[in-house]
Amino acid sequence: MVPPSERTYLGLDLSTQQLKAVVVSDDLQILHETQVQFDNDLPEFRTHSGVCRGGDNKTVTAPTLMWVKALDMLLDKLRVCGVDFSKVVALSGTAQQHGSVWWATGAGKALKNLSSESFLHQQLAGYFSINDSPVWMDSSTTKQCQQLEAAVGGPEQLAALTGSRGYERFTGSQIAKIAQNKSVAYNNTERISLVSSFLCSLFLGDYAPIDWSDGSGMNLFDIHKKDWCDTLLEACAPNLRTKLGEPVPSYTNLGSISPYFVERFGFESTCRVIACTGDNPASLAGMQLQPGDMAVSLGTSDTIFLWLEEPHTLLEGHVLCNPVDKNAFMTLLCFKNGSLTRERLRNNCADESWQLFNELLESTPRGNFGNIGLYYDEQEILPFVIGDHRFNKANEKLSRFASKEVEVRALVEGQSIAKRAHVEEAGFILKSTSRILVTGGASANKCLLQVLSDVFNTPVYRLEIANTAMLGAAYQAKHGLLGGEATFSELTASLPPPTLVCSPYKDASQIYDPMVTRYRKIIEEIVKE
Ligand SMILES: Nc1ncnc2c1ncn2[C@@H]1O[C@H](COP(=O)(O)OP(=O)(O)O)[C@@H](O)[C@H]1O
């Protein structure tokens, strides 16, 4: 038995570009952190920013085995950092949402019989019926989205039932596409996991259930009844209920860790595995988001999420089950063209340097002389638009701006203005007491945060650590281990609050309110075209 004061908790985040881990103490202080970057540390899988793009510009996947290999590498790195795995009493994880992992017939048996003598990827190669997992960046399933919507009477009905109208990246339409186009592989599939429940399955040495929160990102889960919707399962693919397994509340204590990790890394056989969830729900936990606040995650995608007491029907954006409170919900808005689009313009305008990018940004005035730019490298989710769109003060369309400075500010302002317009469209208006809490890799950049603060006319706060999803997973490990003994907010009450990083300038709303109105008109025009 590990004495209470020496207990530690492990949290992992299998996100788009890397697998990260954090070890926290019993009072939730960070002890160790590390990561494996897919492109650099696993070059043999030939990913770009963690994914592989199909020739049609719509299909986006990641090699499932790369994720498996990354897990052994990550645990080895933690061991080298000095982590004593025998002190880890519980672990949990989080992952990019919506992606699917396809376990072939016999994979469950292989998971139960892993030998600690060889690597996971050597033992699991050949056990995936689809080798390249569809991921959240995929936009190839419009037809299947329409089929799911039609099965329940239309987009509004699907949104009321599952929290979202049909979205291309959601797992339901992805499953339908594979069942329709690759029926042999579909029939040879024993189990379909989300990326989060796949990560959990590796630790459990058995198929782990999908949790309610990440399950809400599939267009198959009834968020009111907390169960799969049979009409949608039938419209999606044959025999799907058995392939998905029964969903469970987030932070369910699922059982003991697989002997593989006990023998290979020195975990105690009593270490508990707590259900894993999606990265945005886990970030909500890691940020200790409170009702009234708005969280903005600036990772590969830019996402916005808010605490929601009661579900309501959104045609833009998503309602998910809340990961820390079984009776509550959360709202999620996802913008696909986040960090990778900022990187493209940084590379074009600022010689691959964030410092130069920030200098260009700061050399132009707020409002950018009336210029507005909207940049969508890939088919955007909100709004459903692609390409670069530049407008001057007179709303005339331009093929380029006069300077790099204007281009950089147009990008950064355009991204924040779009966020505000879509948050308002979803029915949320920030109050004078509201806070914006930021997380994700790009939240390190204070110049980006200043623009966000001005556009929303709201102060921006940040926690010391940018990777709140993996931190949320570590907190959920303790939450799950304690079961009903403490609520999540009791558990995290003593953690330091986020610190203020930016406040809006006095004239912010005067500058940006009209630009939000202009954005709405511009998007209407672009969509019409
Ligand atoms: N100083 C910075 N300014 C702007 N963006 C940054 C900065 N540092 C890192 N980033 C961005 O953070 C992104 C990675 O964020 P992260 O949250 O780790 O991604 P994910 O969890 O989706 O894998 C990178 O694509 C990079 O562009």
Ligand SMILES: O=C(CO)[C@@H](O)[C@H](O)COP(=O)(O)O
């Ligand atoms: O699709 C969504 C949310 O709906 C994305 O937010 C993914 O969950 C990927 O997250 P990051 O890797 O960008 O954090």
